[in-house]
Amino acid sequence: MVIYGTHPVEEALRGRRKVHRIWATEPGNWTGNVTIVSADEIAERAETDAHQGVAALVDPYIYVDEAELLAVENPFIIALDEITDPQNLGAIARTAEGVGVTGLVIPERRAAEVTPAVCKASAGAVEHLPIARVRNLADFLQSAKDKQCWVYGAAAGSDTRYDQPDYKGGVIAVMGAEGKGLRPRVASMCDDLVSLPLLGKVESLNVSATAAVLLYEMLQQRLDAST
Amino acid sequence: MVIYGTHPVEEALRGRRKVHRIWATEPGNWTGNVTIVSADEIAERAETDAHQGVAALVDPYIYVDEAELLAVENPFIIALDEITDPQNLGAIARTAEGVGVTGLVIPERRAAEVTPAVCKASAGAVEHLPIARVRNLADFLQSAKDKQCWVYGAAAGSDTRYDQPDYKGGVIAVMGAEGKGLRPRVASMCDDLVSLPLLGKVESLNVSATAAVLLYEMLQQRLDAST
Known part of the structure; x- marks a missing residue:
């Protein structure tokens, strides 16, 4: 490409x-x-x-195998449920690479893949970030749970504030699609749904802003735990 | 417009x-x-x-007066130093409105103003967010300090981790321009410079992602203080 x-x-x-x-x-x-x-x-x-x-x-973009991500001890993974906007995928990839996640997981269908526009939006971060495409995101989350990972979905309006859970150990952050949020089966696979407080009049944040805040909260706890 | x-x-x-x-x-x-x-x-x-x-x-966009923002008790303000990309200004405005900041401050010159593209990028959040344009950002920061506000500049690579300072009381977060960072005079007005840990290979985050993480850290501390 x-x-x-x-x-x-x-x-x-x-x-x-x-x-x-x-x-x-x-x-x-x-x-x-x-x-x-x-x-x-x-x-x-x-x-x-x-x-x-x-x-x-x-060369074509090199995706990694999902099993590789879950083979790491205490993986720190972000999974995207049908994010379709290349700008959002790129922006999230850039932040995720900066946070040093184990990898990013995207579905094979009905979702943005790593196109040149995504490379641009990520400022090239996708070249260093392990990204896996999975056939079924809910099945991937089940595999992660089988490996003792905790799965947290971001869902506007949910009761648990994003900074309340314990994010140490193996953890998967799941972000829903723009405007639609998490699909029911994906949401049902989450151990908890977390939300960012909204104190203004807008009803939602951009998914890449939400991802940045959640990933850094997770990183902060993980760094504090390792010192 | x-x-x-x-x-x-x-x-x-x-x-x-x-x-x-x-x-x-x-x-x-x-x-x-x-x-x-x-x-x-x-x-x-x-x-x-x-x-x-x-x-x-x-009608043309209605800016507020900077003095209005500083007249509030313990204001929570985000100031942008020469952010020129309408997408970044819009994205930051959307997050800032969601966080419930007192207001956003932008310089009159060499910076994006509230154009229709910014309205779009903010998903309309600019209609509810008080935005002030100031002639000189360093002078505005001095006025804020005269009113007992603490000023924190985001600067990649600085020693203080963004979650270390105490963000309760009057606080101003200052974000530097894309690629260039804070101008020296603006940086010199900051009580401290803070940075987000970067554990990957990319050298910086997008300014709107950095702003989201910093604003939510500030909000989190302020919410915890008020309960």
Whole structure:
């Protein structure tokens, strides 16, 4: 696939997949098989104007196996239930990589996958973040529970404040789709549903903001536990 | 100005500024002076295809006076230092409104202001959030300090973890520009600089994710103090 943008190409160069060639408007610090071309040619190859003067032909995105994520001791995983907006998937991937999660899990169907737009929205973080696609998210959550993980779903309006549970040990944070929230079967797999207090007039936060707050609350507890 | 999108128009109707007329592709539940028109006509009036079938002619955005924000007892304010991306301003405004901050402060120059794109990115939250534009952000922070507020700047790599300070009482969170961070004079006005732990390979988070985490940490402490 052809990815584009400064950070996405930089991170691909130090990531897991092969970068076959780079098109750039200026030599800059690009390494490898670099061709200097016009901005128009990059726009044509990247199929967008948001290329920041660089695009790269790279191997398809390399997903990891879900079992790998659950093989880690006390995994810290974020799972997304049918998030369809590439901006949201990218933003969540960027935060999740910064938090140092074991991995991100997305469903195979009715959900955004790792496209060049997602690479861009994640500022290239997807190149370093283990991402698994699963056939059935509820089944994955059951496998996680079988391995003694605790599963917490974010659900606006639920009674448990997001900072109340104990997030040490194996833990899975599950985020619902934009506007629709968690599907009933996915919600039923959660040990608890947690929510962020909302004190204004808006009825919900953006899912990527909710994910950032929940992931950092989890990280904070896990860091405090390890010191 | 002409705003667009379902949430932005809905929130404008229950907000502070006057809605003069609405153009919609379908009657829906819109109230007031509504005209049913084609999607193309809405796109032309809104100057974007991201209109979701509705646009509205509204009064200019109503900013509040910075003194109003500081007149509140123990204000909880977020200030943005030259954030230029409308998506980031909108995303931060949405989270800030949800957190129930006293208000948001932005500089008059070299910064995004409340445009229709910001209304859309905030899902209409800007209609309920008090936003002040200040001539000089460092001077505003000095005024806040004169009123016994504590000022905390978010700066990647700083020594103080974001959850260490005491955020009760009057508090101002200051966010730096995308990629550039806080300007030196603004940073020098901060009582402390705080950072989010980054455990991955990415060097920074998106400013709206950082703002969400910091604002909710502040809210959490303030809620715990009031119970």
